[in-house]
Amino acid sequence: MANKRSAEYVSTLVYLDGPQLIKLKAHKTTIVAMAIPCAENESLFIATSVTQKNWVSYLDGHVDLRFLFTFADIRTNYTFDLLKLKKNKITMLPWEGNIGGQYLPEPRFFASNHTEEDIEAEQEETYSETLQVDGEWDMPDFGSFYSRYSDVYYFLSSAGEYEDEETPEDLKNNIRNAFRDKAFKGGFSYVHFFDAISRNRARTTRLAVDKIKYESPGYINVNGEKTAFKTSKDTILGYLSNRKLAREAYKDIYVYLSKARLLKTAGQDFPTNHPQAAFIKAAGYRLANEIGIPNLDGLFQLVEQNALVFTKVIMSFCRRIEEASRFIAQGRVNFT
Template structure:
């Protein structure tokens, strides 16, 4: 399967700001990335929109009010900037025209600083409200700000990847969903923490546009609670994964160490994704153990994830290990007695 180097079209998901016409629009490119587009002046277009294809967690940061719209557009490279003419297109899809380097440097096209998501006239609709539910985590003991952010961060990471992986095996799964995961995996070097942070940031952004996870309440009195809203099945899946890690800790730890050692022995832990195992036997062993680990920690549709890795066992093993670590870190809060199911 070939992934286009550039997007050619995009589907309109929702108009976010409307004043005498769409001013800010959320789209999804044919490469599976979210896009934001703002209305601009361009003489050769009837209703010109300037669009940025978004990678990583930039969309999530914008929607959460942690970055303004100008930042999102400035963060996009020239190869991810496009125009389209809203007056020439069907209601649901648009044809993209790549921005030139000169156009990317034109300050007139960029939104002004200080525009945040709170300015939306039409708040983001959830595409999949069916199955939405609330999950309450009861907390106790001493909690620092870093504990709250760390706990929620691990929930958000595992929720996002589990949401996407669960969907890959559904009848309704689209080729775009599979391409998105594949592209998100393959564009990382998988040599260190930056690759993992960027990967999970992208997964969060994808889930955010489909069925977002959000905090609906926090109360800290010791005891208190953290309450989140998201897809019920996925939240239950995260809980089941945590329970499995606690219940079968020794066995899961054993398999985790087996995968870790296999990568370490061949010098692959921090190696570029282009590196491979020294023998076919080592590769086959690692694939078997990583697949087993994925099942033990609740990562669904392993064959699709392996396919998204282009059957690169080194990358596949690193993805599975990263997910396992996040579930393990969540489980630690339970084992310490600081969290229990609400």
């Protein structure tokens, strides 16, 4: 059973004849609380803890308020009387058992229904990039382009965000673990890697499609971080101008690793003092420079200076930027 817990009031999210939905913080944990029926001399709320991932999903409109109270796997429920708020702090008592349906929020209540702005959210800068689209598209085409563009964006921003002193430690851990927890033996190792580096990133860095106009010519507005957008654009255009040399460098590495029977070797089975480590690292750096990947030393540190993992990661990025840049080469996507 959970113990009582102190929380600090942050902001009111819905106000209708009084606070109806509020946000609190218990240390670093987000708490969302909703008013429930009570006596006239009370102002009772039911509250639940929310992970950073679920809170971002709620703000982005990917889950509704009811999800936070009922379906989220990691949560603790509380109750409190808002009239007992003192010096912006409240003591929450554990809610015993399941929450009855009469207290739950209605389905399909999303963050867009808030009547007030979240004070913390107002401090976050948002930036929108417009990608021009033309020609004929179908849904698989769009899904393929956006997936590969996302891979490029998140990979290029990962080292910079990891080294940024303002990035919270839990987000740094997510990036670090993505680079270090995978075997990189081939196949789905890389799919899982690129999926991992896109999860639980800072909200200002995360990609989100804002608007789409499908007509030819049309556009896609994508929200994200300005510097990461610029780096992605410069790298993709640079790759297109140097594609032949990049593909040659990729082929040389692939042939070498294949002959050395290292393509299927797990990263943890390749020691940093391996006799071929220096050559493989140099080959990886050569490919990365031909592609135009910045901050290579930072990426090398993220993989714990494992030359084989570093080079395999660069090769996997090369495959994805090749697919993303193809849409630019076809004239179907253009940067503004």
